[in-house]
Amino acid sequence: MLTHLLDPGANQLCPLYLLTPKLLQSWLPQIAEPMATSITANRFTAKKGQSLAIFTPNGQKLVLAGLGSQPTTADIGTLPDVLGEERYCLHFAPGDLDRTGLALGWLLGCYRYERFQRNKSKLPFLLVAGADTKTALAQAEAICLARDLINTPANELGPVALEQAIRDLAKPFAAKITSVVGDELLQQNYPMIHAVGRAAEQPPRLVHLVWGEDTDPAISLVGKGVIFDTGGLNIKTGAYMKLMKKDMGGAANALALAHLIMQAGLPVYLNVWIPIVDNAIAGNAYRPSDILPSRAGMSVEVDNTDAEGRLILADALSRAIEDEPELLIDFATLTGAARTALGPELAPFYTASDQWADRLLAAAKTAGDPVWQMPLWPGYDSLLDSDIADICHTASSSMAGSVTAALFLQRFVGDTAWIHFDIYGWSLKQRPGQPIGGAAQGPLAVFTMLRDVYGK
Template sequence: MSTTATIPVICVEEGGLAAADITSAQRGWADANGFSGQRGRLLALPDEQSALAGYLFGTGPAQGRPALVAGFAGAALTAGSYRLEGAHGDPTQAAIGFALGAYRFDRYRQSKATPVLSLPADADADEVARLVEAARIARDLINTPANDLGPDAFEREIRDFATARNMQIKVISGDDLLDAGFPMIHAVGRAAAEPPRLIDLTWGYDGDPKVTLVGKGVTFDTGGLDIKTSASMLLMKKDMGGAANVLGLAHAIVSAGLKVRLRVLIPVVENAISASAFRPGDVLTSRKGITVEIGNTDAEGRLILADALALADEESPDLLLDMATLTGAARVALGPDLPPLYSTDDGLARALMVAGAAADDPLWQMPLWHPYDSMMSSKIADVNNAGSGGFAGSVTAALFLRRFVANAKAWVHLDIYGWAPEARVARPQGGTDQGIRAVYGVLRQRYPA
């Protein structure tokens, strides 16, 4: 092994220890410790003086190996400078995986040291940087508690984001939302101390294909008058995870210079409780004119998304995509790691699933099953915001949103969780990115720079 300032991490496939570039004594050490290249296994290697020579890292069997398997190493290693050797696979994916696994949310910690990887030979440094930064943007925002990321602070973060990327920004706030035609965003956020708002970012040239992203930006969700239990409220700082992930995706698009006219719409509210809170049984008139009976004030995300989607749809974008931490039913159906994907374009949905599988960013298409529309029927309005009977909650939420999209050439809805309850490959426990690399992969193919 060569000696440099960086510490080697020698990647070994399952059963491939014999091919590793290590000494016979180190191979005996690995055998004695039961190391055979098991996926995610990290073993410190001594040199002849019993000092640290490096690490063995197991990548597991080739079949079913995650593209970002190096994330296990990034998560397990302490602060320092490292390099990958051996069978680490695609160099760009390996570098992305290591960096995402090494992510730490350090805003409130004195120690901010993390493991750092020297890029493998032939890795695409720009691609690594943009996708790691996209994930960091989403993770940092989701992990920040609501006392430091209420509507006002979130707007400041988004303004800084836009300024750094030469994006145009427009904000409609407070009662101005009523005059501008966003009554449901206003209704959901009016009870909070900080007013609701709609943030509108644009970038690119008008002649390029229109790609519009919409992200749910509920900075904290009490459930409103249909108040959540204390246990259910513990993670509600993450209810702006759709907006956080949309911003991460927007960063990747702008950084790569994709040939699109990008628009990002983020309705930002806190679903709070006060005398002015909207109530169960209220009827709201949406921007599109559809009237909505409130069956549950805790189904607020679809209300603010509906007004934003209606605005986006008015200019007939080539692609309209929204992300939202929308339903617990999605987690019941597919768990925390696999977001449901709904789309009016089955070919696009398949492409997103293929790209997600390749990037360790999985998505799974679910049906827009129109017979379930009747579950949201109302006797006094066009629709109820909460499906009856407790069945198919993610499907009915998607169908609710579908009502507000008529002109977009393709629409995609991702019902993400935005949280890793347990550490996964390249995803430490806590706020997480979902859907960014999958969507970016498709957009990069369709609209290359």
């Protein structure tokens, strides 16, 4: 996929024109009559996803492609499906569309998850003059890392394999990796990570990636790594279990952000904590009504074993704040309530910091990575009260489920500046540059924010 963006030295390329309906209408009177006739006869209107090959009077082939009436750089991602296996140069595009953004949109439109298919897609190649190709490639590589991890089924991406994927990410950047595995989690005081994952064939673990100089501002990331969620003893029905390979989407998105930070060489001290479990069922599985100790010292009443993500995150967040980071960010495919509130395409986030919220919202617009701030409403905090423990991990009301999950996690971050993402991590429909399947939600927005704040 990343090879489908051509270098400036490429030759023998077919000119590609990206048009809106308005631009097409202004262009038609200026071109040779046979070309205009061909466009009209073939009913090319520059609708998004349309393409048409025409020829100049001297026989040169041109390809026209439609972007629709309100184009974005992502819309170029519709074209790899329709242009065929050919080599193109971007000859014209609306002037307000950033060339680096177009290059990124093209690369994401070329993404395919075909690891288990014998027949691979044959896709076109494109030269985008004026684009920062290095930036586009780095961003595409990070996004596709998240997509690949989420799309990989759990029989291929268990706890061991996900740890190896983190080690593979770390190696080219000389980042340091350590892991705490199995019963060692109890010895090092991560009891809730151990409880959630202990019933699985592959033991639970907490993987830690460290990169950068410890004299730089400290940024910590946490990603929920539930490689498959049966629901535990509160078992899911088949329809709700079908997509649960994506329940490590928080880890995938945290790793995509880590990739962006390291690739750009941002002057930050990066710590990434990935708790990895398989929420399986066995005789030693944790149960509803269990009381679990936590790293933070609080006792936690388990109400529903299908709300396992917040338990492993709580231990990981507790460890992350011990390093006193300037900013702590977690990503998690945490609640269905977030989907009810905002749907699958918009990434909800929570923070008590107006300053970081404003920075993130502005960066998201710049990056074209949509996010939406949700309220940490203190009035719902009492819904987490327990009669027999310090806190219950789910609320006594089914309402505002995403908010109460965030309020539970807030108990474990102290006064640390903190942003929590409750993402879906999956695209239910094909969109420009985004096929059905694993989705990166938030990494580009957060990276843009961090680059604006900490970039040299």
